[in-house]
Amino acid sequence: MQRTMEKIAVWTGHLARLALWAAGIGLVLMTVLIAAQVVWRYVLNDSIVWTEPASVMIMGWFIFLGAAVGIREGYHLSFDVLLYLLPLRAKLVLFSISDIAVTAFGAGMIWYGWQLAARTAGNMLPSLGISGAFDFAPIVAGGVLIVLFSIERVFRRAAGLPTARFGDDPGPA
């Protein structure tokens, strides 16, 4: 079990890295787009109408991708104080319950995000000229990764492997 999970971890690690890079590129792209909008407005005395909706869409991508990576790396804000009072075994059971609840929420992101996309697929997004379904692509993609990474946590714990938690490493704040 441990060996299998370690092999899987290599792949999910690549996936998380990929998502993090995509999110990072999104942040840089968003910086460039808004900078271009500012330059166009003040220097070239003209306005670009699509930079704003496009940036908002990119922001959706990096929030949901970044949030999914946060599940795997354990950097989400959480409240572990009362758990210090419990024995390790009980704590691990509670963590797994928590991960299963997050999995359910991730599944909701996929299922209902898909429904929203289907409902708005026929609408055109103003200024972008693409289908309204694209609005909900980030939530579905983020949901898929959240489900994957949360299930991985449950199985790793069952196999006796560590899972990252908020507060393990203060990291860059």
Place this chain on the structure above:
Amino acid sequence: ETTLRSSDTHPDGYPTVAAVAEMGRLLEERTGGRLCIEVFHSAQLGEEKDTIEQTQFGVIDMNRVSLGPFNNIIEETQIPSLPYIFRSTAHMHTVMDGPVGQQILDAFTDHDLVGLAFYDGGSRSFYNSERPIRSIEDLAGMKFRVMQSDMFVDMVSALGANATPMPYGEVYSSIQTGVIDGAENNWPSYDSSGHFEVAPYYTLDQHLIVPEVLVMAKSTFDGLSAEDQEIVRQAAKDSVPVMRELWAAREAESEARVRAAGVEIIADIDKTPFIEAMVPVYQKYVTSPVLQQMVADIQATQ
């Protein structure tokens, strides 16, 4: 006893909020308290785009919204949003109370909504910080803030000016600092935003006279008895004159305040060149035979 939840983005006491509350009072009276309405004002349940979806899902029962968010969903709603389509507020009232208005209300049914009534949204005109605009030539090269909509951008371009979409809250300081020359809005907003302080030339060209709409969730409506459905429709219709009265009073109040502040109002302009400039805009947006027929019907309405 059923409480209908109704959403509105305007604050408590605003004419639309008061009109829906009045409709609730009528409902309560006519159903002996079986039906009543609770208005969630000030966008408590979300902005218009979201609350429209929520109404379609049947999570909220009623919604007072602008036509703008429907333009990409229901083509008939584009018609009242066309620039210079209505000659005056009275013309708009006649059209929306008539067969064209009913045709638009009926179009909501295919989208899980029931169109109940049209409310006033005021008439929008240009104001600026530079000079009085008396003819279309005066608009040349000026920069105006418009709402984020392709059609409004095209309208301003067709008039020979530049359109700059920006959030409403940024407009005041942008006019003040000369980032834009002006904006366009109705009397109450021109007054409440304080824009008249920095843009004291107001030209009443009334390019947009767009009504707002009161819709009900189809699932809620279908859940009512035939008798109650009729009561709901009638109460909505009966709230319209109340709303128009409140709106007119508010408009007059704002107009008086703005005039007292010494703003230059340019009222008697020849609108013909403005209307003629809209030909390419109409060509671009009035595409289907249904829409072309609606435009012809409106123009023929006296």
Place this chain on the structure above:
Amino acid sequence: MELYVLFGSFVVLLLIGTPVAFCLGISSFATIVYLDLPPVVVFQRLNSGVSVFALMAIPFFIYAGDLMVRGDIARRLVALASGFVGHLRGGLGQVNVLSSVMFGGVSGSAAADASAVGGLMVPQMKERGYDVDYAVNITVVSSIIALLLPPSHNMIIYSIAAGGRISIADLFTAGIIPGFLLALLLMLTAWWVAKRKDYPVQPFQGFRMIGTLFVSAAPGLILVAIIFGGVRSGIFTASESSNIAVVYALLVTFFVYRSLSWHDFKEATFAAVRTTAMVLLVIGCAASFGWLLAYTKVPASMVALLQNVSDNPIVILLLLNLILLILGTFMDMSPLIVITTPIFLPVATAFGVDPVHFGVILILNLGIGLCTPPVGAVLFVGCAVGRIPVWDAVRTIWPFYGAAFFTLMLVTYIPALSLWLPALFR
């Protein structure tokens, strides 16, 4: 009953260690299922909660802060502060506070301030014979200043939580006097504690040296002017000025200071992605939670409840402050802003408190919460920087808490401290 489901599941999930964002999302999900409404609304709110253009200022200000820490801008600001006040009693403590004022003017994050200023100051203070707990205490509490001075992304979160109808420029301006007041009181406290402990005094570096340090730090200070001047004059929106902050920080660190390597750039970008995703997911999930609060009419009931308790605004404000301080001790700032604003802002306005004034009270109050155990992100960062247990820091932190609390009371009961400056600009 639905409120028991909403708050009950929220608290249970919080206690078993579920991330706060998901506590909000899952409890909303559970409640909407309980109410037999379509759950799709929860995810619609989540999506539209983060699809707001004004929110874009948050990733940009966070990103700019990360770039400034890694690209030497923060260090030069600290050096300048040292030239100004290093020779006063408790000199390095004073430098620490003044650095937070300067760094706070370019970054809106208390945690970034504590790690940047603390990382530079605490080792120096240790070396010069200051107690580590004193160094950590002052690092931690003075970081609240960064939340009050523009640009503070928490002010933007508040404005959005309040429905986007409160001017960000006014909020930014309103925080300035309270921010400086807090700085002043903390410097007095630092001086008083230093005197009692007889900490060393270092010689004045001379005006020529201050001039040199000023030139070296000038690009950072210019950024303060660009951000505040841009937003206040309306030339830029808050989102645009945050973007300019990023571009400017990149230009200065790449081309002027030549201090930012490709590796630093990459790490700053990833750090900003992580922090932003964490904060904005909370905001998105809180949009669902807030929708259910409105749907079940919690804000209205809260107003009615508190109106029953007292009709005196002074009592109500004290009560709100106490509730917020208690919540702040065990929850983080951004989730608390988004959860409590829709509930408490209607209460405050019902008692005649200006929304801008309430925003400043809220930010300062929750800022104090960041410095208190058991959950205080800034306290943790400070202790990590000083490598001391939380308990060691908290034992001697009381004078600094006292100064912050006193500022909170002044800000709460003297509205002019917050409202005078914005009115002057308007």
